[in-house]
Amino acid sequence: MIRITRFHLIVIGLALFLGGVYLYQMHMEKMKQEEILSIERQKAIVRAKYEEERRRQLELERKEYLAVEAVAIAGEYWLMAKKQGKDISLGQETLRNAKENLAQRQFDPAYGLAIKSIAEFKSAKSKDIFYTVKRGDSLWGIAAMAIHYSDGRRWPVIWKANKEKIRSRRLIYAKQVLLIPRIEINGELRP
Secondary structure, eight states: OOOOOHHHHHHHHHHHHHHHHHHHHHHHHHHHHHHHHHHHHHHHHHHHHHHHHHHHHHHHHHHHHHHHHHHHHHHHHHHHHHHTTBOOHHHHHHHHHHHHHHHTTOHHHHHHHHHHHHHHHHTOOBSSEEEEOOTTOOHHHHHHSTTTTSOGGGHHHHHHHTTTTOSBTTBOOTTOEEEEOOEEETTEEEO
C-alpha cells in the first residue's frame, strides 16, 4: 500500500492550486476575447448605422440638387414662354406648386412638378398672334386692321413688342413676322 505523506499532500495541493490558476487564467482570457469580440460587433453596428445614415444623407442631397435644378430650369422655360407671348397660366401654377414642395423639402414631388411644368411651358399655345408683313404695310395700317386692334393709333404696341426686329419704326419690310400682342381694349382682349 502507498503511504501518503505530508509532502504528497503539499504537491497535490500545489498541483490543484496551479491547475485552478491556469483554469482561472483561461477563463479570464476567454472573457477578454468575448469582450473584444463584443466591442468589435458594437463598432461594426455603429459603423453600419453611420454608413447607412451617410448614404441616406447623400441620397437626400442628390434629390435636393435635382429638384433645385429642375425648378430653376422650369423658371427659365417660364421666362422664355412669357417672352414668346405664350399662355403660361397652366405651367405657372404647376411651377408654383413645385416651389412650394421644394420649400417644404419634399424633393421628389418638387422634381416631378418642375418637369411637368417644363413640358407645359413647351407645349403652351401662343396668346399673341403673328402677322407677316406684306408689301405696302405700315405699323399704323397693321394696327388699324379689324383682325388686330381696329385702331391705327395702337401702332406703338406692335413696335414695342418687336423692337429687336424693327430698326426704325417708320420702316418695316415685306415678309417680316411681327408679334401682335394681346391688349385690352374696352374690356375686351384683342386681337
